Amino acid sequence: ETGVTQSPTHLIKTRGQQVTLRCSSQSGHNTVSWYQQALGQGPQFIFQYYREEENGRGNFPPRFSGLQFPNYSSELNVNALELDDSALYLCASSLGQGANYEQYFGPGTRLTVT
Amino acid sequence: GQNIDQPTEMTATEGAIVQINCTYQTSGFNGLFWYQQHAGEAPTFLSYNVLDGLEEKGRFSSFLSRSKGYSYLLLKELQMKDSASYLCAVRDRSTGGYNKLIFGAGTRLAVHP
Numbered sequence: 001e002t003g004v005t006q007s008p009t010h011l012i013k014t015r016g017q018q019v020t021l022r023c024s025s026q027s028g029h030n031t032v033s034w035y036q037q038a039l040g041q042g043p044q045f046i047f048q049y050y051r052e053e054e055n056g057r058g059n060f061p062p063r064f065s066g067l068q069f070p071n072y073s074s075e076l077n078v079n080a081l082e083l084d085d086s087a088l089y090l091c092a093s094s095l096g097q098g099a100n101y102e103q104y105f106g107p108g109t110r111l112t113v114t
Numbered sequence: 115g116q117n118i119d120q121p122t123e124m125t126a127t128e129g130a131i132v133q134i135n136c137t138y139q140t141s142g143f144n145g146l147f148w149y150q151q152h153a154g155e156a157p158t159f160l161s162y163n164v165l166d167g168l169e170e171k172g173r174f175s176s177f178l179s180r181s182k183g184y185s186y187l188l189l190k191e192l193q194m195k196d197s198a199s200y201l202c203a204v205r206d207r208s209t210g211g212y213n214k215l216i217f218g219a220g221t222r223l224a225v226h227p
Contacts, residue, residue: 002156033214042118042201042217043157056212090156092215103215105149105156 002026004093004106012112013081021076021109025093032074033103034066037088049074050096078111086113116140118218120202125224126192134187134221136202144213145205148176148187151220152198160200161187189223197225 003026013019025032031050035043045058049068063079072093078085088110092103117139126132138146145164149157163169163178163185175188189196199220206216 035215035217040219042203042219043215045214045216048212048214050212056208056214058214088154101213102159102162105158107156110154 002104002106004091004104006089006091006106006109008109009107010110010112012114015081015083015113017081018077018079019081019111021078021089021091021111023074023076023091023093023106025072025074025091026104029093029095029104030072031094031096031101032068032072033092033094034074034076035090035092036060036085037090037108038084039087043090046076081113083113086111116204116206116216118202118204118216120200120218120221122219123222123224125226128192128194128225128227130192131188131190132192132223134189134200134202134223136185136187136218138183138185138202138204138216138218140204140206140216142207143180143204144207146176146178146185147203147205147215148174148185149201149203150198151201157201192225194225194227197223199223 005024033048034046037043048056052068068074088108092105094101120136148160151157161176202218203215
C-alpha cells in the first residue's frame with residue numbers, strides 16, 4: 001500500500017461522454033502525476049501538477065485536463081471520450097517535483113469506453 | 115527523442131535466475147526505475163539506479179550503465195509469484211524543469227514449475 005487512493009475503481013462510459021477520475025495523494029505529497037496505460041503497454045505520462053498548477057504535459061490532446069486542490073488531491077477530466085481512451089489511469093504522488101523524489105502509484109481506475 | 119526498449123516476453127523456471135534488459139535514449143536522464151506490475155494492478159517499485167553499477171535488494175538486483183544507455187534487472191531464486199510484467203522507466207528532466215517517468219512497454223515474465 002502506497003497511501004495513494006483513486007476512485008472509482010472501474011468505470012464504463014459511452015463514446016462522446018465526459019469522465020472525471022479522482023486521486024488522493026499520500027500525506028505530505030504536493031506533486032501528482034497522471035498516466036494512461038493501454039492494455040499491454042507501459043504507462044504514458046499525461047501531465048503533472050505541483051502545488052495546484054500544471055507544470056508539465058505529455059502528448060495528450062486538450063480534452064484531457066486536470067485540477068489539483070489545496071489539499072493536493074487531484075482530478076483528471078476527459079471530454080468527448082473516444083474508444084481509444086479505454087485504459088488503466090494511474091496517478092502517482094511525490095514529495096516534490098525534484099530529482100530525488102520517488103513517485104508512489106495508486107491502484108488505478110479502469111476506464112472502458114463503449 | 116525518447117525511447118525505451120525491453121523484451122516483450124520471457125519465460126523461466128522456478129528457482130532459476132532471469133535477467134531482463136532495458137535500453138534507453140532520453141535527453142534529460144535523471145535516474146532509472148524498475149517496477150513490477152501484476153495484471154490489473156498498479157506498478158510497485160522494485161529498484162532505482164542513478165549512478166553506474168549494481169544495486170542489490172534481496173532477490174532483486176539492478177544494474178545501470180549510463181554511457182551505454184543500458185540497464186538490467188536480475189531476479190534470483192524465482193518464485194511463481196514473480197510472474198508479472200516488469201517495467202523499465204527512465205526519469206526524464208524536461209526543459210520545463212519537472213521530472214516525468216518514461217516507461218517501456220514492459221516485459222511479461224512467466225515462471226513455470
